[in-house]
Amino acid sequence: MAGPTTVDLELDCRGMLCPVPVIHLGKRYAEVPVGGLIGVVATDVAARTDVPAWCRMRGQEYVGEDAAPDGTPRYLVRRLR
Amino acid sequence: MRKAAAYLDSASSEPLHPAARETLSAAYERGYADPRRLHGPGRDARLLLDNARAVVAECLGVRADEVTFTPSGTDAVHRGLLGLRRTGAVGHASVAHTAVEHSSVVHAATWAGAAREIPVDRLGRVDPAAVPADAGVVAVQSANHEVGTLQPVANLHTAAPLFVDACASMGRLPLPGGWAALAGSAHKWGGPAGVGVLVVRKGTRWVNPFPGDDRIDERTCGFENVPAALAAAAALRAVVEKREEVNARQFALVERIREAAALIPDVEVVGDPVERLPHLVTFSCLYVDGEALVTELDKRGYGVASGSACTASTLTPSRVLEAMGVLTHGNVRVSLTRDTTEEDVDGFLAALPEVVRDLRAQVGL
Numbered sequence: 001m002a003g004p005t006t007v008d009l010e011l012d013c014r015g016m017l018c019p020v021p022v023i024h025l026g027k028r029y030a031e032v033p034v035g036g037l038i039g040v041v042a043t044d045v046a047a048r049t050d051v052p053a054w055c056r057m058r059g060q061e062y063v064g065e066d067a068a069p070d071g072t073p074r075y076l077v078r079r080l081r
Numbered sequence: 082m083r084k085a086a087a088y089l090d091s092a093s094s095e096p097l098h099p100a101a102r103e104t105l106s107a108a109y110e111r112g113y114a115d116p117r118r119l120h121g122p123g124r125d126a127r128l129l130l131d132n133a134r135a136v137v138a139e140c141l142g143v144r145a146d147e148v149t150f151t152p153s154g155t156d157a158v159h160r161g162l163l164g165l166r167r168t169g170a171v172g173h174a175s176v177a178h179t180a181v182e183h184s185s186v187v188h189a190a191t192w193a194g195a196a197r198e199i200p201v202d203r204l205g206r207v208d209p210a211a212v213p214a215d216a217g218v219v220a221v222q223s224a225n226h227e228v229g230t231l232q233p234v235a236n237l238h239t240a241a242p243l244f245v246d247a248c249a250s251m252g253r254l255p256l257p258g259g260w261a262a263l264a265g266s267a268h269k270w271g272g273p274a275g276v277g278v279l280v281v282r283k284g285t286r287w288v289n290p291f292p293g294d295d296r297i298d299e300r301t302c303g304f305e306n307v308p309a310a311l312a313a314a315a316a317l318r319a320v321v322e323k324r325e326e327v328n329a330r331q332f333a334l335v336e337r338i339r340e341a342a343a344l345i346p347d348v349e350v351v352g353d354p355v356e357r358l359p360h361l362v363t364f365s366c367l368y369v370d371g372e373a374l375v376t377e378l379d380k381r382g383y384g385v386a387s388g389s390a391c392t393a394s395t396l397t398p399s400r401v402l403e404a405m406g407v408l409t410h411g412n413v414r415v416s417l418t419r420d421t422t423e424e425d426v427d428g429f430l431a432a433l434p435e436v437v438r439d440l441r442a443q444v445g446l
Contacts (some may be wrong), residue, residue, distance in 0.1 A: 017396065018389065019410035023368050031299040044373050045388075046398040046409045057349055057367060 005070040005076060007039035008032040013070055016055035022067055025077065029039050029060065032079050040075045041068045086382030087425035091269075092226055092249065092361050092416035093386055098271030098316035102310075104416055105273065108308035109224075118304055124306055126307045130297065132305070140321045141256055149279040154266025157277030158185040161262035163193055163290035164281070165218045165242040165321035177216035177241075179207045179232070180404035186220050186246050186419065194417060198404075204353045205405045206228040207399050208399045209237050216241045223247040225256055227401040228352030229335075229361040235259055242285065250358060251278065251318040252326065261285040269300040269412045270312030270320050271419065293330040305382060320419070325340070331417045335362045335424050338415055341430045345437055351407045362390070365402070366411035366437050368446045375435045383429050385413040400428050413436075 009032045012019035021042040029038055040051055048065070054060035055077055063076035090098065103132030112120035112129040130150075138145040141440045149155040151405055175195035178186050190196035197216065201207050205228045219239045224231045226249040234257035242261035252270030256263065259353055262285060268275035279300060287300070294302035320327075336380065339350045339362050347367035368375065371389025378385055389412040398409030415429070 014236065018398065019368055019370055023446060026368055026446055045396075049403045049406060050377065051400060052406065053349075057347060057408065063287075071145050 005037070005039070005063075007076065010038075010039040010041060010074075013040055013042040013044070013047070014066040015043055018044050018050060021047045022050050025051065025054060026058075029077065034079055034081060036079050037063065038077045038079065039068075040077065041072050042075065043072055047075055047078055048073065051077065086428050087421060088246050088384040088418060089415045089421065089425070089429065090384050091418040092414060093269045094274070096418055096420070097273060098319055098419070100319040101272050101312040105308055105312040106317040108311045112307035112311060113407055116307060117295075126305075127297065128162075129311050130305055130307050133310040133314040136318055140252070140314075140317045141278075141280065143280050144283055144407065147280050147283055148307065149281070149298050150313075151301050152303055152306070153275060154264060154269070155185040155276040156217040157231040157264035157266070157279040158246055158248070158289065159182070159189045159262045161279050162186060162218060162220055162244045163279065164300075165244055165262055165285070165286040166193060166290070167217055167286075175216055176220060177213050178220035179222065181205050181225050181227070181230075181401045182205075182220060182222055182372060183226055183246055183248065184400075186222070186244075190220065196242035200330050201287060201404050203405055203407065204228075205351070205401060206353065206356075207291050209233055212237060212239055214240055218242055218244055219246045220246065222249065223263075224250040224254070224358045225352065225401060227399060228363045228405070229357035230353040231356045232356070249361075252317050253324060253359065256280075262287060266314065267309070267313035270313075270317055272316040273309045273319045276309045276313040278313075284400075299409045313412070323419075327419055331421070332359040333422065334417060335360065335415075337426060338430065339364075342433065345434050348437070349408055353400070357401035359412065363410035363412065363414045365389075366440075367408060368441045369414045369442060371410035372409055373440050374411060374436065377440065378413070378429075378432065381432045381436070383432060384445070386416070388412045388414060 007036040061078040112126045114126040116127035116130045134148045135145045138148045175191035177197040180198045245260040245263040251265030265278040265282045268274040342364040343350045348362040369385035374393040402409045
């Protein structure tokens with residue numbers, strides 16, 4: 001992804017192990033309005049598979065991956081419903 | 082309190098088949114000597130070993146001289162795969178393997194250097210068109226050990242020699258065709274542990290990738306475990322004889338588990354629903370820790386496996402689930418034994434939604 005993306009909600013899940021990042025996502029995604037963008041910043045490698053899988057299972061859109069300023073992977077989710 | 086209900090992890094290891102147990106004790110009486118020796122006990126051991134080889138060959142539909150007993154399934158994989166490499170030819174020593182191979186294949190390919198992964202689809206199946214044409218060796222499993230999906234081995238038509246890891250299906254299903262070398266593991270069909278089966282197709286250019294040994298069969302190494310090989314053969318024969326009936330029963334029970342698990346909210350059943358191993362099913366439960374699932378089910382008497390990272394020492398999730406792009410946490414693999422009953426499955430399916438609900442409640446979901 002080119003350039004930093006502005007998100008409506010960023011979840012700092014650094015240091016958390018699976019399934020905790022996805023639990024945070026599941027609990028808090030509704031804080032953004034439909035159409036809003038959520039960033040999940042996670043060091044856990046399972047998040048790379050599990051965030052897109054969550055989107056597919058929950059009918060949300062997985063937008064892609066970029067990185068937080070410190071280089072930690074950030075997974076972008078758009079709330080569709 | 083519920084009685085210790087059911088071991089549902091035959092894909093890790095099937096309980097020893099009674100035919101193997103009977104054979105073992107008798108074979109320990111007669112099969113202790115070095116089968117290379119010319120004395121009576123040596124000839125006895127040789128006879129038992131040759132007999133074991135003949136039985137396995139017959140059950141698998143291959144020639145007896147194509148069958149080698151190895152010290153484990155992993156060893157059979159290592160030997161089978163690495164022995165096919167054209168180490169002398171520049172650029173032809175590389176191994177291309179599917180992204181969902183068993184770790185023994187991946188470790189062997191990595192050890193050899195220049196390993197390449199062939200991607201799979203959401204069901205875990207490899208597309209024959211995705212197999213690289215310029216690989217030195219191609220490794221494709223007969224069926225996936227974690228999700229049960231059968232691979233289209235017969236449709237591969239690779240230019241390079243094909244190695245098939247058949248550990249997950251050997252005995253349960255007939256072997257596919259088209260391979261140059263193939264591996265199996267006896268404890269996965271109810272034979273004893275410590276017996277691998279390596280099959281090298283007659284006429285294949287296969288070179289021992291490891292130091293040689295002076296044995297009856299030059300493809301293997303170490304003093305032959307004759308009693309275990311014979312017991313493995315006895316179990317294989319018993320399994321093959323009954324597989325039509327057992328497979329049909331297991332396929333239907335797994336179908337019930339697939340349907341019931343899919344009804345639990347936010348649970349995804351993965352792998353091919355039809356073109357699959359008869360005895361195995363995997364599903365993933367959103368927001369649940371795989372280790373906690375295994376522990377809670379164990380408390381209720383159900384022994385299952387999990388491919389979730391939370392259950393592994395490495396903290397990396399299952400490569401299989403990752404390659405398929407399915408949820409890696411909250412993962413449960415259920416694999417039925419030959420004795421798993423409808424009652425066992427009913428009990429498991431009664432416990433499962435409760436366990437998932439309780440674990441989710443603990444994290445506020």
